[in-house]
Structures are given as structure tokens and as C-alpha cells.
Amino acid sequence: MSYWLFKSEPSVFSIADLAASRGRRTHWDGVRNYQVRNFMRERMRVSDRAFFYPSSCAEPGIVGIVSIVKGAYPDPTQFDPDDPHFDPRSTRENPRWYMVDVALERQLARPITLAELKRYAGKELKGMALLRRGNRLSITPVSEAEWSFILSLERR
DNA sequence: GCCAACGTTGGC
């Protein structure tokens, strides 16, 4: 069982959108980065859990927990010429991009902001992928120690 | 295969 962090711009898809989705569940489509694709295909498994992290917004941070409910399968938006994520190099026989399905487990009692996480960047969260300089990956791995430490902040 | 130009991400 692995842990992850999923970024999403709230103007595109917020945790409220996820909460309002049928079955509180969605397809995590639109990933167009090879490293992230490989995470999904090679390491992500059903019942893995992930933090939901709004990015590019007033207060980036962790606001909820999702679980993986379906493992990697081809992202149909790569085949749709009318979709902004269309990729002409992809074929149905040889898809290039994958997605997983996630379901909302719960929202946190309070947001744990990026600013707060950064306070532990030199200690408990040293080396956390999210906090590494220049990190732009939309999905990053979270270690078990990072996961439980971050959750311990929730009720503080 | 190199590398400059370009586009995107994402915090501030």
C-alpha cells in the first residue's frame, strides 16, 4: 500500500466538485507527464490513499483524503480531437496516457497549508517530494512517515 | 545526440 499527493487547480476541479460527483468518485484524467504516468501504471494500486491538494490558488495545501478505486487504464481524452488533452501521437492500440479513478474518503477537519508543511521541511518532512525545489509533478509519492506525520497535524 | 527555444507549472 502506497501513499500519494494529487494536485488539482480548484478552478478546474475542486474538492467540492469531487464531493458533488456521483459516488464522490471521478476519473483523474489529463495527466500528460511521463513520470506521473509511470507512477500510476507501475506503482499505484487500488486501495492506495492520497492527499487532495489544491494548487495555483490563494491557499495551496492539503484539504482531503482520497483512495484509489481503479488502477491505471487509458485516458480517453487523448483520443478526442476536441479535447484540450488530445494527443495525436496516441492510438487505441498503443495509448500513451493513463488515468486512475479516485473516490473521496473524507475532507480534513482543517486545511493543512503549504506554508504549514514548509515549517517541517527541515525535519519531519525533510525530503518530501512536494516540498522539493522545482517540483512541478501533479502527483507525487508520500512516504508512510510523511503521511502519518501530516495527519497528526490535523487535530493540532 | 546536443542544446536553444519554448511552453507549462505553480508559488508568491
Place this chain on the structure above:
DNA sequence: GCCAACGTTGGC
């Protein structure tokens, strides 16, 4: 809106 970081593209 700015800018640093960094992945991708394409000419050579």
C-alpha cells in the same frame, strides 16, 4: 503578473 524550474520540441 512575475519568474524560477524544468520538461518537451525540433533544428542541426
